[in-house]
Amino acid sequence: MSNYRPYTGGNQGQGFIQDSFSSDTGATKKITNHTLRPVTIKQLLSIPRTNSDGDYKIDGHDLGQITLIAVVRVFVRQATQHIYHIEDGTGEIDGKRFTVDDEDPAEYDNIVEGTYVRIVGNLKEYQQRLSVNVHSIRPIKDKNEITYHLLEVIYTHVNFTRSKIGGTNMNNMGMMMPTSQNNFNNHSSAGVDGLSVKTGDLPQKIAEMFQNRPNKDVSVHRRDIISKFAPVVGSAEAVNNVVESMIQNGFVYTVEDDDHLQFTY
Amino acid sequence: MSLPATPRVNSAMLSAHIGKTVRFVGKIMEQNGTRAFMSAPDKGQVEIHMNETSQYGTQFIEVIGVVNSDHSITEMASTNMGNDFDLETYNQAVITMQQFPTLF
Numbered sequence: 001m002s003n004y005r006p007y008t009g010g011n012q013g014q015g016f017i018q019d020s021f022s023s024d025t026g027a028t029k030k031i032t033n034h035t036l037r038p039v040t041i042k043q044l045l046s047i048p049r050t051n052s053d054g055d056y057k058i059d060g061h062d063l064g065q066i067t068l069i070a071v072v073r074v075f076v077r078q079a080t081q082h083i084y085h086i087e088d089g090t091g092e093i094d095g096k097r098f099t100v101d102d103e104d105p106a107e108y109d110n111i112v113e114g115t116y117v118r119i120v121g122n123l124k125e126y127q128q129r130l131s132v133n134v135h136s137i138r139p140i141k142d143k144n145e146i147t148y149h150l151l152e153v154i155y156t157h158v159n160f161t162r163s164k165i166g167g168t169n170m171n172n173m174g175m176m177m178p179t180s181q182n183n184f185n186n187h188s189s190a191g192v193d194g195l196s197v198k199t200g201d202l203p204q205k206i207a208e209m210f211q212n213r214p215n216k217d218v219s220v221h222r223r224d225i226i227s228k229f230a231p232v233v234g235s236a237e238a239v240n241n242v243v244e245s246m247i248q249n250g251f252v253y254t255v256e257d258d259d260h261l262q263f264t265y
Numbered sequence: 266m267s268l269p270a271t272p273r274v275n276s277a278m279l280s281a282h283i284g285k286t287v288r289f290v291g292k293i294m295e296q297n298g299t300r301a302f303m304s305a306p307d308k309g310q311v312e313i314h315m316n317e318t319s320q321y322g323t324q325f326i327e328v329i330g331v332v333n334s335d336h337s338i339t340e341m342a343s344t345n346m347g348n349d350f351d352l353e354t355y356n357q358a359v360i361t362m363q364q365f366p367t368l369f
Contacts, residue, residue, distance in 0.1 A: 040368055042270070071344065089271040089288045090369050114344060143325070143346040150273075150358045150369075157368055 035064035036120070038152040042090035044068075044123055044130060056123050059160040066132070067120045069140060069149040075113050082108060084137065086119070095119055097134035108137070116140040118149075202229060202242045207251065210263035219260040271329050272369065273359045276309030279336045289338055290327045290346055290355060303328075306356030312337035319343050325350040 039058065044066070047056050056063040070088035084095040097108075111117060121134040140146065206225055213220065225243055230236040243261070246252040252261050271288040272278075279287070291303030291311055299315040303326070313328055314337060315321075325346035330338040362369045 043368055046367070089273060091270060114342065116344065141347075143350050144354070147351065147355045147358050150362060153368055154358075154361060154365055157365065 035062075037061075037063060037066050038149060038156055039066045039068050040090040040153055041068065041070060041086070041088050041093050043153075044093060044132075045091045047123075047130075049125075049128075059157060061160055063123060065120060065122050065135070067118065067149075068132075069116060069118050069146055071116055072111060072113050075111055077108075082134075084111070084117075084119075084134065086117070086132075093130060093132055095121065095132040095134040095137070096124075097121075097137065110139055111137060112139070116143065116146060118145065202233060202239065203246055203251070205229065206242065206246065207263065210252070210261075216263075219255040219262050222259040222261060225261070273362060274332075275307040275356050275359050276305035276311050276336070277307055278359075278363075279311070279332050279338075282332045283334050283336075284332065286329065286331050286341065287338070288327060288329050290325065290350070290352070292325050292350075292352060293321055296321065304352075306352045306359060314339040316340045316343065321345070324348045325352070 037058065043058055047058060047063075068086075068088065070086035072084050073087050073092070074083075074085035076083040076085075080099055082097045082099060084097070086093060086095050117137050117139055119132060119134055120136045121132045124131050124133045206229070209225065209228065210216075210220060222240070222243060226236045226239045229239045233239055243252065247254065247261070251264050253264060254260065255262050269286045271286050272282065274282055274287045274289055279289075289303075289305070289311065291305050291313075293301055294304050294310065295302040296315075299317060301313040301315055301321065303311050303313055305311050312335075313330070314333075319340060319342075321343065323345040325348065327344040327346050328338055328340050329342045330340040332338055
C-alpha cells in the first residue's frame with residue numbers, strides 16, 4: 001500500500017496503468033466506505049489498532065462513515081476547526097470539524113454543551129489518538145432518537161455477528177440444508193424420525209420442511225406445520241411458538257395472511 | 266478531562282451499581298428544593314439528590330449521578346429529555362443493552 005498514490009503526478013502514462021492494478025484493493029475499499037454504521041464510542045475505542053492507515057473494522061466489517069449520538073461536554077471553537085469533546089456513557093472521544101468559509105453559522109450556533117447531538121463522520125487516527133472527523137452535527141430534538149440509536153446499534157451488531165440463519169441453536173441449519181436437499185426423498189422421515197425431536201431442533205426441522213417442498217413458490221400453511229410436528233413435540237402451542245419466533249427472527253415470513261408462510265431463502 | 270463510563274440503568278439495576286456512576290432517565294413526579302422523586306423506566310420510584318445548580322426544565326430528565334446505598338441517586342449532571350419521551354421502549358432498550366457488554 002505504500003506505493004498507492006493514485007493522484008500523484010510522476011510518469012503519468014505508465015503510472016496510470018500500474019496504479020489501476022496496484023490500487024485494486026484500495027478501490028474496493030473506497031466503495032465499501034460509503035456505508036453508514038451506527039456505533040457507540042466504546043465500539044470505536046475497542047477497534048483493534050493496526051498500522052494500516054484508516055483500515056478500521058467492527059465485527060469484521062470495514063468501517064465507512066459512522067453515526068453516533070452523544071452529549072457534547074466541551075465545545076471549543078478555533079479559527080480553523082471546532083472541537084467537540086463528546087461522551088455517550090460508553091466512552092469519550094473528540095470530534096473535529098474543520099470550518100469552511102461558506103458554512104451556515106446556525107449549524108454550530110445551536111450546539112450547546114451538555115446536550116445530545118447526532119453526529120455523522122468518520123473515524124480518524126492522529127498520533128495514536130482516535131477522533132471523529134465530523135461531517136455533520138445537529139442537536140437531538142426528539143429524545144426518543146437516543147433510544148432509537150441504542151437499538152439500531154444493537155440491531156446492526158447482531159446482524160453482522162450472527163450467521164444469516166440466526167442464533168446459536170440454529171447455527172447448524174445452514175449446514176444441514178444442502179444435505180437434506182440432496183436426500184430429497186427422505187424428507188418425510190427427517191421431521192418425524194422418532195421421539196428424538198426436541199423443541200431445540202424444531203426450527204431446523206421446520207426449515208427442512210420448507211426446503212424440501214416440491215414447489216417452493218407455494219406457501220406453507222401454519223396448520224400443516226403444527227399438525228406435522230405437534231405429535232412429535234407434544235404440544236401444538238410449542239410448535240406455534242417456534243413458528244412465531246422464526247417469523248420474528250426473519251427466517252419465515254407471512255404471505256397472503258398470517259397463516260400462509262414462506263421461508264426466507 | 267476524564268469522564269467515567271456511565272451505564273444506563275432502570276430502578277431494578279440500581280442495587281447492582283451502588284457507589285458507581287450511572288445514567289438514569291426518569292419522569293419527574295415531585296420536586297422539593299433539591300430533592301426530586303422520579304418515576305423510573307421500569308415504573309419504580311427513585312429519589313434524586315439534585316445538584317444545587319441544576320434546573321429541571323422538562324418532565325423527563327436524564328440524570329448522571331452516583332448510586333447511594335439507599336438506591337437514591339446523587340446527581341452530578343443532568344440533561345432535559347423533553348416532555349414526550351417513551352420510557353417503556355427506553356426500558357426495553359436498557360434491558361436489551363445488558364446482553365451486549367461489548368457495545369455499551
